[in-house]
Amino acid sequence: MRITATLMLVLMAGLFLLSKQYLEFHPGWGYLHAFAEAAMVGGIADWFAVTALFRHPLGIPIPHTAIIPTNKNRIADTMADFLRSNFLTPAVVARRMHNMNMARAMGEFLEQPTQGSQSRIGAGAAELIAGIFESLDPERLGGQVRTGLKQQMAKLEVSPLAGQMLSTTIADRKHLPLIDALVRWSGLTLEDNEEMVREMISERANGLLRWTGLDERLSSSVLDGLYRLLAEVLIDPDHPLRDKIEQGLQELAQNLIHDPAMRAKVERMKNELIENEAVADWWQGVWERIRGGMIRMARNPDTVLGGQIGESLAELGKALREDALLQTQINRFARRTAVGIATRYGDQIVQLVSETVRRWDAQTITDRIEGAVGRDLQFIRINGTMVGGLVGVTIHFLDSLF
Structure with missing residues (x-):
């Protein structure tokens, strides 16, 4: 131009001469x-x-x-005063926002998953989650979490808690499946180690039994007796051995709660466990797997997390669009927030404008206004x-x- x-x-000069x-x-x-x-x-x-x-x-x-570069400071102050007087007064902000249904507009925007902008919001949220997990130092954060867990575990007295849990479990008869599982596990373990049991019985038998071959019959009798006992315990809910196991569990629960020696022993075991480096390495590995899994889930739109972000945004949009009471509350909150910002920080905002323009050199402000x-x-x-x-x-x- x-x-x-x-x-x-x-051209006018040429026409003039011509x-x-x-x-x-x-x-x-x-x-x-x-x-x-x-x-x-x-x-x-x-x-x-x-x-x-x-x-x-x-x-x-x-x-x-050269009016603009010469008077740039006065221009900066004038711009700031104009902004403060015409845009950032509480009355102007409240009037402009009174008829704005921001909640409904946002709800309509979020409820349409086919729009590219909404997809970018979901992708941006997922990328933000992934970025946060990637920015965390695995060693440092893992160490901090491990230290925090260790401190909390050190403060927690495990023995009474375990005793109360065991007592409640027995009172609710929820320990019976545990006894059944223990019996089945014992039977399977015995079956897998039959040869070792036979060898142990044979080694402890005297020479006469081994010479006559009775040690084999003795081993078979012992194993048959054990299998029969485990089968009877598993089938008969009133078997005496079950009562013995239950009595032992009840006694253990009482000791965990009331026996100082038992409580001290459990505390000692707990402290040894949390001080064990193997446990620390195990926790570090667990944390790293959790962190890596969250990053992969956030960056893959086909995973549950990627889908949940989009679904959550759509559900939020539907609620904002259909719930009139929610719209009223959110719009009122937004209006009060904007008015509060204009009231409390209006002077700082216009001062920021003024100081920014003042910091520009004469050539910068000239180029920007001329552009x-x-x-x-x-x-x-x-x-x-x-x-x-x-x-x-x-x-x-x-x-x-x-």
Whole structure:
């Protein structure tokens, strides 16, 4: 636009010189001459006015030129005052937000999963989760969590808690499946180690039994007896061995709660366990697997986490769109928040604007303002050239009449 306006000025100068050569041949050349002359004056005047806003015309320090860079501090303060007076007053903010249903608009936006923007929100949330987990130092965070867990475990007395849990389990008869599982496990373990049991019985038998082969019969009898006993315990809910096991569990529960020696023993075992480096390494591995799994789930849109983010956003959008009471509460909260921000921080916000503009050097503020409105200012030059030419033609016409 600057080139166009300048070329128009050059064109008017050419027409001025050309028409001057033919003034005597026809009266029409006088009108063209007057138009070009006045257009040059208007174009040059507007060029001077536009240029004087941003710099000294032709580098000459004419008074009241380079207005913007010379007065940038005053411009910064004026901009800040304008913003404070017209936009950041509580009354203006409240009035502007009174008829805005922000909750409903956000709900309609979030409820449409096919829109690219909503998909970007879900992807952005997933990427944020993944980024948070990736930014965490595995060694440091794992050590911090391990230390915190260790401190909490050290404060916790496990023995009474375990005793109460065991007593409650027995009272609710929830220990019976545990006894059944223990019996089955004993039977399977015995079956898997039959040869070892037979060898142990044979080694402890005397030479006469081994010489007569009775040690084999003795081993088979012992194993058959054990299998029969375990089968009877498993089938008969009133078997005496079950009562013995239950009595032992009840006694263990009472000792865990009331026996100081048992409690001290459990505490000692707990402390040894939490001080064990193997446990620390195990926890580090568990944490790393959890962290890696969360990163993979967040970055894979086909996983449960990726789908849940989108579903959660859609459910939130539906609630915001359909629940009028929720809309009222959220809109009221948003309005009060905005008014509160304008009341408490309005001065700081406009001060930030003022200080930012003040910190810009003269060339920066000139370039930014000229880049924003320079095209329109060049239209002023073009219009000035044309209007000046028309005024020149009008004056020449009136001069010819009178």
